[in-house]
Structure formats: structure tokens, C-alpha cells
Amino acid sequence: MRKSIATVSLSGSLTEKLAAVAAAGFDGVEIFENDLLSTPLRPEQVRERAADLGLSIDLYQPFRDFEAVSAGLLARNLRRAEHKFQVMQRLGATQMLVCSSVSPDAADDDALAAEQLHMLAERAAGHGIRIAYEALAWGRHVNEYLHAWRIVRMADHPQLGTCLDSFHVLSRGSDPGGIEAIPAEKIFYLQLADAPLLAMDVLQWSRHYRCFPGQGDFDLAGFMTHVLRAGYSGPLSLEVFNDVFRQASGSRTAVDAMRSLIALEESVAARLPEATRLGVPPQPVVPTGFAFAELATSGDARLGELLGQLGFTRTGVHTGKPVELWEQGRARILLNTEGDDPTLSAIGLETPDPAGSVKRAESLLSPVLPRDRGPRDAPLDAVAAPDGTQLFFCRTAQPDHPSWRDDFDPAEPAPGEITHIDHVALTQPWHHFDEASLFYRSVLGLRPRESLELADPYGLLRSRAVSDPTGAVRIALNVAYVSSHPSHPDIPRQHVALASRDIIATARRLRDAGPVVLAIPDNYYDDLEARHDLGPERHRTLRELGLLYDRDEHGEFLHLYTVTIGRIFFEVVQRIGGYRGYGAQNAPIRLAAQHARPPAEPGVPVR
Template sequence: MRTSIATVCLSGTLDEKLQAAAQAGFDGVEIFEQDLTVSPDSPEVIAARAADLGLSLDLFQPFRDFEGVDEAQFEANLRRAEAKFRLMGRLGMDTILLCSNVGTATIDDDEVVVEQLRRLGDLAERYDIDVAYEALAWGRYVSEYDRAWDLVRAADHPRIGTCLDSFHILSRGTDLSRIAEIPGEKIFFLQLADAPALSMDVLSWSRHHRVFPGEGSWDLTDFLARVTATGYAGPVSLEVFNDSFRQADTQRTAVDGLRSLRWLEANVAAAHVDSDQVRLDLQTLPQVAEPRGVDYIELDTDDLGALTRQIHQLGFRFVGFHRTKPHVQLWRRGQARIVVTESADIDPVSVDPDSAVPADATAAPAPASAVAPAPVSSGTHLRGIGFAVADADSAMERATLLQATEVPRDQAHDEEVLRGVFAPDGSEVFFGSGTGVDPTWTDEFGTVPDDRRSAIDHVNLAQPAHHYDEAVLFYTSLLALHAQVSNDVPSPSGLIRSQVMASSDGAIRMPLNLAPRSAESPETGSYPEHVAIACDDIFTAAATAVSRGLDFLPVPENYYEDLEARFDLAPELLQRLRENNILYDRDDVGEFLHFYTSTIGSVFFEMVERRGDYQGYGAPNAPVRLAAQHRRNAGH
């Protein structure tokens, strides 16, 4: 499948955009007219540059406000079109995008439009140009793809075809069945964009909120499958207008874009599009199942005593040091495992005595990278997540083909081979396929039996503003996770945008959060990350934490008074919640009880108990937690 990307998707100069597209691996680009207009290079120089980079120039766009006008205006429009055809000749381009008229159309008459398209086709024939007519979703008279096709079919000119754009079609909810009526050779170009589900005018939606396939809410696998079944054999191109993309790193955005197309291509190939009409060479990817669970969380710290003390207070048991890397420890609570890596090497005997490390703890090696951590913030932070997958080799191969960057890792010859990649936020994602109660890499730390029913319930990750959508696609395409409906959570510093990535069975739950920017943290705002640990009995966990001196995040009395008003709780239960700073939520299928720790560096913990079939995260309680953390940060 030939891939292309519109230069409007990327930040930077036209030369920078061409270079980024080529380095990412695209086959071609669409030239957005404004990028050409502001470039100091001549069309000939641009054409030569693209050729040197191995890029085809697939589409010149956009040509606007052409049809549905009176004769005088139409003659002027033909002169304008001829100028663009001559320019395209200098660029060596042969296809132009004609958008349905938005601004100047005054005649809503199919016969007039058909005749004007024919006359444009006659002019285009003289310059060996193909015209791809596209229905803009906000076109004055032509706003649906099927009407645009009807007009193209009636024009019956070899130089006049149509362009199908997923945004303009899906944003209007148009019936897709008529795509099958269009011969593939009359689809002169195909543009793809995804979008979040928003309630707003379609023009603003289009201009500011498009995203790459897999980062929004539409079924582009079905859309592309329908187009491939027509026999379309041209480029599959991205046209994404997005404010964040146009401020983000050009190369990263290009890589993210190609990843989205390769993921989508593989989805369509896996759907067994077996029509004799299919002309696209659809490549597959190694198939991966959803992860079976979180294998471990790795935290990097320069405050080892405070972090390990808090982990111990939550009921974790110290397993041991990495047998060859004494700055790495393993802690466990049932099947919840936390790897702690100290930023600077330490003497193994200098562990804080309050951590209550067993005297007979056995040493062993770390599952995580032993080289410098990923480029995230200093202090205590979440360095990485290990996922338990069915086939680690296939997962890594898929990640590599989707252009994820492998994490360099030192390991001895007798250590478990663990491979992983960098996530968009700079953290590390590792793939482990050990079987049994304990994965084999834990042998490198020693053995501390723990049959408690406890595991990592969810991991809440803060995302850089420019890479939030990229993270959604990353976890969707690499790990087969599913994006749930996004929510906005109010905090004292503004709204927190949150979107959960989850597996179908709930074994993996990862809320991705985009916090308001602040002067201290312009990328991720002041939103910390946290690890939630599931337990059977929240009150027993709280009692253990109290006995070990845990610094709970305090919950105001006003919360419990509101809780009493909202739920008919027994007075005894309400009092126990109040005494232990435990928050509560309930829905039709279950209950959710949880408490929070204070924050160390950029990380805090949450202990949770799920009762019944409750699947949420206590969202009504999030503002309480955010306000309490804000007061702590402000020193109140």
C-alpha cells in the first residue's frame, strides 16, 4: 500500500516536512498550496528535493470555490485553474484536489455543475492533469460524497474523478453503502483522518480536531475496506488538521502518522478483504493478543528511603536486590510487583531500616533496562511498565514494524532476555511472556512467597500535551488495547482530560491524563502519575498502613457529609470510611473503595477494593483527590 501525507499535517518549513516524511518512510506527500507559497524555493527545486528524498508528489491541494457560479465568474475560475495547472507542471504533479464550492456558489443546478466540470476536464486534458472532486462537509450545495460522485459520473470526463475523504464523509454520518458503486479508477485520491466524538460545528471540528487513524472514535478499518473493495489502487494519504500536531516535533508527528497507516493497513488485511477488485497490496503485522496483565511497575528514585518506606507501608514485601545491579530492588504484594531503581548506585546495606527488609532477603537481577532511564523528569518517577503478553517475540516484532524505538538494555548471559520500547511520554514498555504464578525474571531477585490476592489494578499516566493522541495510538496499535470514552475531570488548576486504555477483560487499565499546563510543568502540567493496587479488604490494608505510619492523603469532612447525602450508607460504614480517609463510589453493579498516599516526586499510590462488577475508577471522587493534592503542593 502506497502511503502519503499532506504537508499540512506537519509543523515546520516545506523542506523540513519533506525530510520528515521521507525519514518516517512515507512514499509520497500532498503539497498544501500555502506551504509552497511561503517557501523560498522554486517549484523545480522542490520537485528535485522530493525526488532526492524518494518522495512522489501525489496531490496539489486545495483548489477552492470553482463550480456553481455564473459564466463571468466561471471564466475567471478557469483562468485561475490554468495557472495552477502550469504550476503543477513545474512541480511534476498530475493530480489536483477540487473542493466543492463553499464561498462563491450561487447556482444549485446539477446540469450547470456537470457542464462546468466537463469544461474543467477539457482544460485539464491539455495539461495532462487529473481533477479529484471532493465534497466538503460544509459545502454550500455539495456536501455529501455520493452527490459529488453523481456529478462526476454525469460529467463523464476521463480527467474528472472524485476524492474520498473519511472526515467529510464520517463527520456527516453519511450512508457508506454507495462507496461500492464507485469504480476504483474513478476514485482519483483517498484521504484519511480520524476524529474524537465531539458536538460542535463541522468546520471547527475539521480545522482543529482531526487526528490520525486509531486516535479517534471512527471505524476507519471498515471505511478503508470499503474503498479497497472498489479496486482503488492509488495512495492512501493522511490529511489531518490539528493544532497540536502543527506545534509538535515534525519528525515524531510523521512517524506517528505512518504508524497509524501501517496499523490500519494491517487491520484491513486481517479482515480478509478478498474481493477480486482489491488492488492495494495490504501488508499484515504480527498478531498480538491483549496483555494478560501488568507484570511489574518500575519506579526510578533519588529518594530511596521515602519511596521504599511508603511501599512497605502499603503491605509490600521486599524480595531482594538485583544480583548484579545492587541499585535495583524488587517488592511484591501478591501479584503486584514494583521494581525500584535508585538513580545513583548505593550500598545494598543502606536500605532504610524502617522499610523492615527481611534479614534473609535473597539478591537477584532487574527486569528493566540497566542503562540510563528514559528522558523523563528527575526525582521519583514512573520509569516503565512490564506487560505480561502471550508472545513477547511477536509483540516486539510488531512494535519494531510500527517504528517504536527499542530500549537499550544491558544484561548478563544468564539473565532473562527482556525487550521493550519507549512510549511517547519517554517511559519504557517491556514485553514479558513468563508463565506460572511468578515470571522467570523474578528468580533473579530471589524468592519471597506471597499468595495474597493483590495485583496492579490500574496505572494512571500523565501525557505531554503534544503527544497525547500519539499515546492513544501507541497503546492501541502495539498492545491491542481499546480507548474508552474520554472524560474531563475538574481540578483547582483547570480541567484534566482523561482517556482510559484498557483490555477487554479489564486486566489492563491505564488512564492517560492530559493536565493543564503550568509554569513549572509546561508539557504535562502539575498532574502526577500513580499506581493503583487492588486488595481484598480495604480496611485491613488501611489498618496495616496506619500501623506502619503511612501519610494518607487527607479527605475533608465535607466529602463525607456529601457522601452521606448521596448514598444510604450504614452509619458504621460511613464512620470507618471517615476514620481511614477512604473514598467511596457505587453504581448499579458494584462498589469501589479506595484511599491515596501522599506524593513522592511525581508518583503516588492508590489502594483499591472493587466489590461486585464495578469497572470504573471512582471518577466522582477525583476532584476531592486533586484538591487535596493541590493544597499539599501549596503547603496548606
């Protein structure tokens, strides 16, 4: 289906917005009136610019507070409309959005509203313009989409139809099933926006917290299914008011917006296979595990020292690059001596079909990254996650596929308690958090969990995990809001969580290696004893070894954290009895302890 987006959804000037929209592959655009008023371009020039970029101007919006008013106000409103129609003709726009009135001057009189909208549509017809009437969720008298439709039906004019906006329908909890009773020719326009479920005034919710499909909690696939069953054949258009998007890169936001529509079409096609006009990308290839985590060390030897203390052995060196392979069980860490301060630079994801993973990524606007590959290197392809982390698609132990491990000619690792990578945690730039959630869900087919907000001593940590259905791949997406604190600037820490079959043994080895485990305050253990009766010996062991504890309805969770080197630290975890979480209630304790012990300067030993 054709895809459009409102210019209010992006940051920048109107010229920049049009360029970003076109580059992302949209077919059309809604011109938000403020964007036109603030540009130095004349309407004719905007029309030419859009045409040069291959964009149609699908809607001009919004026209406010028109209907159900006194004769004097009606005359002024019609005069105002005539001026807008003239501008629209110069702009090349043939459809105008009229919002239901919020004015205290509007009467609660459907017949009067219908009569005056008929008059407006008649004036619009003289200019070749259609009127799409929309029920604002906070409209003074008309705030339900079926109410707006009843007024349109009463007005009975061929140039008057309704606009359906998913936010205005779903934010009020209205049943979208009634859409199917609206004749297709009377659904003039469709606007789509998602949103997190929030308990707040609907106007503030709308103006600041809308997001793209798949980034919130609305059932947009269900909503759109009803619209298509009604016979709607116009564009899918995004209208998103969001404070973060207004400050982010317009070109990047436009790509994220297009990705959201591609993923939405796929979801709708699964429910409505007869809708043949929907574009469907290649099926997702859900990763089945972590092949490796690659850490850029900038030549800092402390990460190798810490891996040795964790029980890893260096099993190989890349044949053509300054990269070392460290292994323990199926947990594999690459240390790349290039790069800046120590950071998590790449993740290898096991996939049964690397080529299919690449096709899926490219169809969702995540192109394959260029890679300097030697003649003997395994053919690995990678895409960039929103935070810049490279994601490689791997098949490690398949006889019919080259393995990336062959680039290292590795020896067998020594046995130990650590078995595999349990999860990785990536700190996102604050304005990329929603983009990251959509990326991992749509490109990799991972399932998002609920978003959490956790206390930080100097701010707030927002976190959302994504995982495959089995839990073999778990990624925690974090964003910290502490950068403005003068004494504790934000350190965008990232970490790799390693699964241990015997975390007590691992913790004892780390204790013997020196002060490499993050120190946890005694007050935490006093509170833990009050909350959980684990027996005196177990409580004493946890306190002695710096282990933290959590439980859910499925099992228990033991974990510890190492000190931070650059931006990197390790977590060691043991899941007991099917525990599914990440120890989120312990995150504020970890954050406070990390603030109390900032990362060591380069060259300072770990111990």
C-alpha cells in the first residue's frame, strides 16, 4: 500500500523533512500547517520540491474549530476556509483534515454540525478539494469516531468523508470493529500512531507520547484489519507527535517510521491474508543463540586479565586481524585491540539461515555493513543496530557452512563453570530507545518485554528486554538519564552476562583473584534476609561472595557484577528452575555501587 507521513512527525525545516521522507521511501506526505507557515518557500515551490522528490501531497492539516457555531462565527470560519483552499490549490493538495471542534463556542447539535460541514464541503468542491472530518479524542462534543461518521452521513455530501486516526480511536478505548460498517468511499484518510499505555490526560498523551507502530502498546494490526475490511484503499499515513522525535535526526526518524509501516503491514497480512495489496518482507529468522561478543579494548590488557580471572582461556588469534578469541564452554569473547575505550562493539548471533537473516534486515531498511574481509576469512555479514553495535549472522558448528571460528584456528577451551552468554545489555542513546525496541522486534523477530523505569542515584534508568521465545537470545536495552548531573556524568555502560552452572564456585574463584567483584553494601543483605528466608548458611554465603538474589514465579536468580573497565563490565548469572527475569529489582543497588566505584583509569590493574 502507499505510505505517507505527516511532517509534524519529524524534526527540521520543511525542506529537510521532505528530503528525509523521500529518502526513506515514502510515497506521499501530509503537510502540517505550521511547517508551511514557517518555511520561506512559497506553496508553489513546496509543490515543486515535493514533485521533484517523487512525493505526492496527500493531506493539508489541520483546520480547527469549524462546525456547530453561530451564524457570525460560521461566516468567519468560511472566510478562513476559502483562504486555506486557495493555499491548498497552490500547494497541490486536494484533501484537508478538519478536526472536531474543541471551542467553547461550538454547540452540542449534530444537525447544525452536519449542515455547516455540508456547506464547507460545497465550498471545497469548487476548488476540487475533499474534506476529511476527524473526531479528536478530546473534542468538545464529538470525540468518538462513530459520532463523527454519523455527522458525515447526515451532511450527505460527496466531498465530505471521515478520517480515522488510530490514536483518537484507541486512546479512548473505543471498539474499532464499528469501522467495518463505514462505506469504503467515505473513509477518506487513515492516520496511524502507536502509544504506550499511560494514565494521563488524553491531550497531553497525544501531544507528547505518540510513537510509531510497534513501539507502543496499541493493537494497531487489529485496528488496521478493521479498516481494510471496510474497503479502505488510500495511503497508510503516520501522524506522530513525540518530543523525542522532534529532537532526533529527521532522516533517521523517517527510516524508523518506514520500518514501522513495513512491520505493521506484515502483522496485518498474517491476520488478513486476502489483503493482497499489503507488502510482506521475507520471514524473520529468529536467532538461536550468541556466537560471540566482541569487545574493543584499545590495547587495554585489563579485559584479558579479567577474562582469565573468570576462567576463560585464550584459544586463538585471528589470522589477519588484531583480534583474540577467549572461550569457556560455549561462551566466546573476542578482544579487538583496535577501537576507542573498552566497549562492546559487536555481537555474533547464531542463525540457521544467515542469508535469510540478511534479506530480512535489508527489507526492513538495515543494509549490510561494508567489511574488510581477507581471502581466508569466513563470509560473515553484519548490520548495525541503532546504537551502532554490529550484529553478525553466524553458523558456528554446521558442517555445511564455513565457521567464523576457523579464522582463529582455535584450541579447545579449558573446562569451567561458565557455559554460555546468558544476555547482553546495551545502553542506547536516549533518543534511540524506541527505535531500538522496534529494530530488534522487527528485524530479528525478538519479543519485547515490558518497559521498566529503575532508580539511579543520580537519575533514572529505563530498560526493556527483548528475547526469542526460548530465552536463548536475551538483549536488555537500557537508557540512563543522568548525564545532566554535574558531579556524576553519565557513563553509557554495557555488559555481557555469562551463565554459570555453579555461580558459588565462580564467585569464590573471583574472590581469590582480588577485588574484581563489585562490592555490595551490607544493608542490601540485611534487607534480603527480611524479604526472603533462605536459611542462615545461604544468606551468609551470598553476603560473603557479593552475590545478589531474585526470584519470580518460575524460579530463582543468583548474580554478581565485576568492576567496570572502560564502558564494560561482566555479570555472572545462574538461573534456577526456569527464572525468566534479569534481576531488575537489584539494578538500583548495582547502579549505586558503580557510582561509588567509577571505572579505573587505563593502565590501572584490575585487582
